[in-house]
Amino acid sequence: MECPYIPVTPYGDFSQRVHDKVNGQRIPISGSIELTTRCNLHCVHCYINTPAADPDALARELDTKTLCTVLDQLADEGCLWLLLTGGEPLLRPDFLEIYTYAKRKGFLITIFTNGTALTPRVADHLAEWPPFCVEITIYGRTEATYERVTGVRDSHRQCIDGINELIKRQIPLKLKTMVLTVNKDELWDMKHYAEELGVEFRFDPVLNVRLDGDRAPAAFRIPPQEVVKFDLADEQRLKGWREFCERFWGPPHAPEYLYQCGAGLTTFHIDPYGFLSACMMARLPRYDLRRGSFHEGWHDFLQEVRTQPGSRQTKCKTCDLISLCGQCPGWAQIEHGDQEAPVEYLCEIAHARAAAFGLKVRKRQNANDNIREKPSTSSTV
Numbered sequence: 001m002e003c004p005y006i007p008v009t010p011y012g013d014f015s016q017r018v019h020d021k022v023n024g025q026r027i028p029i030s031g032s033i034e035l036t037t038r039c040n041l042h043c044v045h046c047y048i049n050t051p052a053a054d055p056d057a058l059a060r061e062l063d064t065k066t067l068c069t070v071l072d073q074l075a076d077e078g079c080l081w082l083l084l085t086g087g088e089p090l091l092r093p094d095f096l097e098i099y100t101y102a103k104r105k106g107f108l109i110t111i112f113t114n115g116t117a118l119t120p121r122v123a124d125h126l127a128e129w130p131p132f133c134v135e136i137t138i139y140g141r142t143e144a145t146y147e148r149v150t151g152v153r154d155s156h157r158q159c160i161d162g163i164n165e166l167i168k169r170q171i172p173l174k175l176k177t178m179v180l181t182v183n184k185d186e187l188w189d190m191k192h193y194a195e196e197l198g199v200e201f202r203f204d205p206v207l208n209v210r211l212d213g214d215r216a217p218a219a220f221r222i223p224p225q226e227v228v229k230f231d232l233a234d235e236q237r238l239k240g241w242r243e244f245c246e247r248f249w250g251p252p253h254a255p256e257y258l259y260q261c262g263a264g265l266t267t268f269h270i271d272p273y274g275f276l277s278a279c280m281m282a283r284l285p286r287y288d289l290r291r292g293s294f295h296e297g298w299h300d301f302l303q304e305v306r307t308q309p310g311s312r313q314t315k316c317k318t319c320d321l322i323s324l325c326g327q328c329p330g331w332a333q334i335e336h337g338d339q340e341a342p343v344e345y346l347c348e349i350a351h352a353r354a355a356a357f358g359l360k361v362r363k364r365q366n367a368n369d370n371i372r373e374k375p376s377t378s379s380t381v
Helices: 011-022 055-060 064-076 095-104 120-128 143-150 155-168 184-197 216-220 224-233 235-248 294-306 329-336 344-357
Strands: 030-034 081-085 108-113 133-137 173-178 200-204 267-270 275-277 361-363 370-372
Touching (some): 030 064, 064 095, 064 294, 173 184, 184 200, 184 224, 224 235, 224 344, 235 344
Parallel strands (some): 030 081, 081 108, 133 173, 173 200
């Protein structure tokens, strides 16, 4: 029987309350751990894509005991939301042991997976120890398109089977996709599939290159104008952009600093080999947790990263469209090997969005920068 005296707080209210409480205190309330870079798929756009049996990766990955020690340290520092990702995290034979340990520590856990390894045994365990959410990436609605992306036969069926295992057990689930040149025509079919299942669906049409600088994934990017067409075609996405522009339209609030986001401020990333960095994209500089503690890495090392000043003036420093493009040190590093170099692909998307959303932009006379004007009254945002 449900006790009538225990108050129930909606999740949104709880989340907002926590974020308001820690605002300005630099507490690592949200982080991600990449349990492995290995994956059983060979996706054409993957920014890591380490083979499943790669011996070097296997030898270097943190062992179970060390990972549990790291989880202890994260909990001590106030981390609440934790993402377990990869590669494909379920490739680790100790995944359920690590996951259960994290659950016992009280983390709200999201799992990123391709779904192909979600066996009935794994699904039963997740039903017993429910995650905050499981997010599965789908790469196409049809088998042909899906496997053109993944490069692995029968992977489409395995993914659908995994999704069904979670649906049967009512495990919190979301579906998502990267929009690529090879699957863009099936985007709305993927969304419809998610709606039929009664789960949330999101997509990302902005593709980065590999962490090692390999530009192969760029061949599957859709043009900036098409990115904006997808922004405008999805009602929920358009609503999100409208709200985002109302809050963040304008130049960087602290342009003297390299980082303008929450990376290293409330969030962090840990790779499979024990290296702590500001976020999943910005892997350098990094701190070795095998040689030190998360406390030191967070309070000393990442504090220095967060307060690192820019070394030169770039057009991004005073650009009102910075929030529309996603330019950041991580993107710049993997795109150009330079944390401050503007990423032209992102710049083109930002200007295309501004035009579509009715945001007027003009050039300054004395610098290669943009300056804001008031949004047009005929704005579509």
